[in-house]
Amino acid sequence: MDKLIDIVVGARPNFIKVAAIIRELRTKFPEPGNGIRYRLIHTSQHYDNKMSGVFFEELDIPQPDINLNVGHLKSTEQIATIISRYSRVLIESKPDMVIVLGDVNSTVACALATKKTYPDLPLIHVEAGLRCGDRQMPEEINRILTDSISDYFFTTSRRASDNLMNEGVSPGKIFFVGNTMIDTLYTNESRLKQPTFWNTLGLANKGYYVLTLHRQANISSGEILGTLLESVAMAAEGTTVVFPVHPHTEKMIHNFGIEVHPNIVMTDPMGYLEFNYLMKNALAVVTDSGGISEETTIMKVPCITLRDHTERPETCQLGTNLLVGSCNPGNIFDAFDCLRAGKWRMGKDPELWDGKAAERIVDFVAGILRSGKEDKHTIYTLRPKAFGDISYNTIFLN
Numbered sequence: 001m002d003k004l005i006d007i008v009v010g011a012r013p014n015f016i017k018v019a020a021i022i023r024e025l026r027t028k029f030p031e032p033g034n035g036i037r038y039r040l041i042h043t044s045q046h047y048d049n050k051m052s053g054v055f056f057e058e059l060d061i062p063q064p065d066i067n068l069n070v071g072h073l074k075s076t077e078q079i080a081t082i083i084s085r086y087s088r089v090l091i092e093s094k095p096d097m098v099i100v101l102g103d104v105n106s107t108v109a110c111a112l113a114t115k116k117t118y119p120d121l122p123l124i125h126v127e128a129g130l131r132c133g134d135r136q137m138p139e140e141i142n143r144i145l146t147d148s149i150s151d152y153f154f155t156t157s158r159r160a161s162d163n164l165m166n167e168g169v170s171p172g173k174i175f176f177v178g179n180t181m182i183d184t185l186y187t188n189e190s191r192l193k194q195p196t197f198w199n200t201l202g203l204a205n206k207g208y209y210v211l212t213l214h215r216q217a218n219i220s221s222g223e224i225l226g227t228l229l230e231s232v233a234m235a236a237e238g239t240t241v242v243f244p245v246h247p248h249t250e251k252m253i254h255n256f257g258i259e260v261h262p263n264i265v266m267t268d269p270m271g272y273l274e275f276n277y278l279m280k281n282a283l284a285v286v287t288d289s290g291g292i293s294e295e296t297t298i299m300k301v302p303c304i305t306l307r308d309h310t311e312r313p314e315t316c317q318l319g320t321n322l323l324v325g326s327c328n329p330g331n332i333f334d335a336f337d338c339l340r341a342g343k344w345r346m347g348k349d350p351e352l353w354d355g356k357a358a359e360r361i362v363d364f365v366a367g368i369l370r371s372g373k374e375d376k377h378t379i380y381t382l383r384p385k386a387f388g389d390i391s392y393n394t395i396f397l398n
């Protein structure tokens, strides 16, 4: 009988990451009877076409098997509702494993539902171990809680693996596999498409900036949000800034009555293929998104991050990302000056961000489910010394 994996998604960055894992599962386990089947659980934390549906279509993600339909609720209510609804699903039919991704409310809620319903059910966290050190950030709490009850940890960097070990996770449970968001980028690189507004806005390659903003620290105060938008508009010195606006941010701009400078062109949230085309051809991207700082690092596009810290330090140490602070106009102006002076460092790709993370994850998961034990040596050739002195596992496929 096939083993059943529940895979949980709920918000935009989850869809991008899961696309790579599902693609790999379809390749390796194309038909029933091959050993593994999965149920895609969508919490509908993000639910409309622009924040959810478009990604399923563009990235060939199958329709969810189960939709928890939580919709828009306050954070704690949303988490409570997801726990309650997913627990009911689990009680009705127990899977053999649950996979959660990233750091959104759906991640922590379904992790808790899993462990409270069946403490023995293996829980896997993809993109585990990321820490920015700021417990005021809601996503940091989601990361810490999810990791504290997960059984296996797939990480995007050695630093994330180290964070887990420092928190007492057994090294044998941690697997540095690379980055599924980058897998999806490589898979779709040749499919990226010019946005429909390209000509209307008179955009040209390397002739505009892209802006995204949705972190709570940047949008929950009218003063901070207004200052950030004004600073970016001024620092761009007349060059168009295209701003696909997250629904929460749009609501806050409206509630605070902020008048956005005409140099910033606001659009709806964009589909993946058009948005990544827009980033790839931009002079630079200004953002507070974690995922976007990873994609710009691989695309070699300068990234100015409007935050004080990052859980993805490799994007700054190796990649094209620069942290300028949550509300520091002086730094924003300096960053744009550096861009115009042509002094931005284009960097290099972080280790194992090679488009094969999902392959490593699926092989490992299949190994556990088949053998019923976690002995990695039955599944992999383990060469932990290949990239220097590390004490956790790095998975290399033969």
Ligand code: UDP
Residues within 6 Å of the ligand: 012, 013, 016, 181, 212, 244, 268, 269, 270, 271, 272, 273, 275, 276, 288, 289, 290, 291, 292, 295
């Ligand atoms: N993204 C998109 N359209 C947009 C904005 C972002 O397709 O209008 C994609 C982006 O390329 C990346 C992901 O959404 O793959 C990042 O999601 P988000 O910034 O919402 O989440 P974070 O990474 O900050 O958790």
